Amino acid sequence: MTNQALYSQISAKWNNSFNRLNRGEPGISGLLSFSQAWRTATAFLYPQDLNDPSSYKEYSIQDVRASFDTLSKSKMLPLLMENFLENMRQQQYLVERDIQKYMTEYEAAGSAEAIGRLLFRLVDWYKAWSPIPELGTTLLSAYTLAFQTYIYSSFPPSFSRGFKDLIASTFDLVNASCPPPWALPSEPQASTSAAPPRPDLPLWTACETLGLLDRYESLIASVCYEYIEAHVLNTCAKKWDDSMLVCLREWMAEKVVPWMVMPYARGARNAEEARSMLQGVGSRFDYHVCKTLCDLRTQEIFDIIIDYPDSQPALQDLKECLARVDQRSELVTTLRKANKKRLLHPGADTKDILTQYVSIIRCLRLIDPPGVLLYKVADPIRKYLRERPDTIRCIVASLVGDGESGDSLVDENEPIQPLQQKQADDFADANWEPEPIDAGPNFRTNRPTDVISTLVSIYDSKDLFVKELQVLLAQRLLAVTDGNYERERRNIEILKIRFGEAALQVCEVMLRDMTDSRRIDQHVQQQKPMPLHPTIVSRHFWPPLQTSSFNMPGQFKEIQDAYAKEFHIFKPDKKLHWLPHLGTISLEIELQDRTINAEVPPLEAAIIELFSSKDTWDVAELAAEMKVDKTAAIKALLTWMDLGVLKEEDVNHYKLLEVAEEAPAGTKTVSRPAVVIEEVSAVLTVQRQQAEQMKVYWNFIEGMLTNLGALSLQRIQGMLKFASGYDRTIEQLAEFMEAARREGLVTVKDGMWKLHR
Structure with a gap:
């Protein structure tokens, strides 16, 4: 029973296949015609060897189409x-043999021409083996894919590298009028009668x-991308x-x-359709x-800031690029590394650091x-500047235009305005905006915008700046x-705007002291003309002055006493x-035998005055007479030795030369190093004032450590706050x-301080 069923199925399939191939023809004539059609079609489609012309056979296209039609009716396609x-x-x-041939040529010479010829050869193979269109798109698609x-x-x-070189060479062919080097004479694009509009068109056609x-x-x-990068680096x-961004576009x-x-x-x-097709890829290339x-401007950012304001166009380009590519974090990282390497180190002058910091402020606010x-x-810069002892002085010097330092920090075109302080956000403000998305937790949008407020905000309090202002103005006034104090008066008015009236009251008193001093001197001179013109200041309103005392001898003492007497009569x-x-x-x-004119400090004048009473003095005697130390006396004596007024007869013994000595003939004159007179400021700096005040508090610290034993720094600080004036x-x-x-x-051991026994 089973064999009968199987026989029936096989018989049915055989009959169906025979009928499909015989197509209802009498006998087996249809099957014979199908067999002939199959031989013709398979022979026609058989891939021939392009390198062997003898393998080609001519076929009648009518016979081929008839054969394909027969196979189609037989459903054998x-x-x-x-x-x-x-x-x-x-x-x-x-x-594969041709591929190996051309790739060997490329790998030997490294020229992309071999890759171009390979592609055209592959196109020849593709066209030679391609089925005729009458077979339909299905067969053609299957053939193309295979x-x-x-x-x-x-x-x-190595093909990827060669193909990349070939594509790179097409940039030079866009506006070329000659055929590319990889174009073969037999190719259509090389023909003068049918030259394509662009020499790279055949290549792109082959690639497609x-x-x-x-x-x-x-x-x-x-x-x-690489072509763009090379052009940007070479031109920008x-x-x-x-x-440069406009030029690049x-x-x-x-x-x-x-x-x-x-x-x-x-x-x-048409052009509109091409524009639409290029929109997406064009946006990608513009992004690149x-x-x-x-990337280039980020790597150059430190030098760009140095070159500001001449580099402002580059900063504008960077601002637009950052809005497009959002590489803000890379810019921050690069600039911080450059600052640490090139700016924040002991070899950099504080003024140069401040100048660069101001340029950074202006440049980054522009971006x-x-x-x-x-x-x-700015955070690392501000921390580093706080550790430098002369930072405040440099900033204050720029505020009052002290020499060259003021020109680099204060922009003359920048309006003078009060120091800006941090304020709480006003959410009722119609123009209020939230903080930027990449702002840190401690960032506030209402931070100071002018340079001076930003510099002053390095420190928690402006009192340090006010004290330094007082010291600097005192030095400048002295x-x-x-007698022309107009510049200082203008500086004080400007500083009033920035720091407020109350902070500059002491400075106004100092300025008034200078004008009153000249008026008092004029009155005293009218009553009794004297060669002494002192500057009279109010002790309680001026910063501490350098303290030192010695006895003014002879006529100097008489002149001082006479002047003091006339002053007491007037005041x-x-x-x-x-x-x-x-x-x-x-x-x-x-x-x-001579007259010598000299302008010297009072100590030198007092020293030489003593030689009017005695020609020879010992250093110890001079120091005791003047009540100064020996070092100061020797420095004063060296000044007069350099001028040829005194001579060292013996060790620490000096003699007045009434008659100048001439060196004996034939002796070599020993040159004496020039005496360098140090210009000591009359006003104590803020650091010196703080150091002197801390010496006062040492007595408190010493008492604590004596009575309580070892103490931590926090404990000492807490107890010192009870001392008067400790801040x-x-x-x-x-x-x-x-x-x-x-x-x-x-x-100190384990953070505990104790007196050294």
Whole structure:
């Protein structure tokens, strides 16, 4: 029963197949015609060897079409396609042989011409083996897929590099009028009668035929990326005085966009359609232009800031690029590293650091008006400047225009405005905006915008600046010799705007003292003309002055007493306290054979005055007479020795030379090093004032450590706050205690300080 059923099924299938192949013809005539059609079709489709012309056979196209029609009616085209693809697989070695030939040529010479010729040869193979269109798109698609798969599997690893070189060479062919070097004479594009509009058109056509545009899409894009990068680096590096982004986009429109038409918009029928097809890829390439320029400017940012304001166009480009590519974090990281390496080190002058910091402020506010970038970059700079002892003085010097230092920090065009302080956010403000998304937790949008407020905000309090202002103005006022205080008066008015009226009251008193001093001197001179013109200041309103005392001898003492007497008559409720070590004295020294004019400090004048009573003095005698130390006396004596007034007869014994000595003939004159007179400021600096005040508190610290034993720094700080006038930070106390340790006064172990026994 089972065998009968199987026999019936096989018989039915046999009859169906016979009827399909015989197509209802009488006998087996249909089967015979099918067999002939199969032989003709398979022979026609069999992949021939292009390198062997003898293998070609001419076929009548009518017979071929009739054969395909017969096979189609017999529903044998799928089997024909399988047979054709199998034959292709068996003949693939012919294509591989040519691939190996051209790739060997490329690897030997390294020239992309071999890759170009290879692609055209593969197109020839593709066309030679391609089935006729009458077979339908199904067979053609299957053939194309199989052919491309075969050649991709045959490409060696070096093909990608060669294909990349070939694509890169097409940039030079966009506007070329001559054929490319890889074009063969037999190819249509080399014909003068049918020359294509662009010499690279045949290559892109071959790439499209072989499916290389889709398979190597990222590689083709990378070629354009590298082309853009090379152009940006060659044309924009270290060129900061012009806006380069506009020029780059013009270059893209002239050079890159025409090239893009071939790989990305070859099928466009008009300009509008091409523009639409290029929009997406064009946006990617424009993004890469901005990214490359942004990377370049990020690497150059430190030098760009140094070159500001000449580099402002480069900063504008960077601002636009950052809005496009958002590489803000890379900019912050790069600039912070550059600052640490090139700026924040002991070899850099504080003034140079401040100058660069001000440039950073202005440049980063131009790039990022909300100030997030500035906040992230400036934090290490501000911490480093706080550790420098002369930072405040440099900033204050710029405020009052002290020499050259004021020109680099204060912009003359920047409006003078009060110091800006941090304020709470006003959420009722209609123009309020939230903080930027990349702002840190400590960032505030209402941070100071002017440079001076930003510099002053380095420190928690402006009191330090006010004290330094008082010291600097005192020095400048005392240095004025012509009585013209208009510049200082203007500085004080400007500082009033910045720091407020109350903070500058002491400075106004100092300025008034200078004018009153000249008026008092004029009155005293009218009553009794004297060669002494002192500067009279109010002790309680001026910063502490340098303290030193010695006895002014002879006529100098008489002149001082006479002046003090006339002053007391004019101001009976006040008394002069002389500071004899400050100021200068103009002397005319009359000797037997010469007269010497000199302008020297009071101590030097007092020393030479003593020689009017005795020609020879011992250093110890001079120091005892003047009540100064020997070092100061020797420095004063060296001044007169350098002028040829005194002579050292013996060790520490000096004699007045009434008659100048001449060196004996034939002796070599021994040159004496020039005496360098140190210009000592009359006003104590803030650091010196703080050091002197801390010495007062040492008695308290010593008493604590004596009575309570070892104490921590926090405990000492807490107890010192009960002392009158103590306002030091724990960091300043730590510096003082460390200095005391170096002097051997205290020791520290595990954070506990105790007196050194």
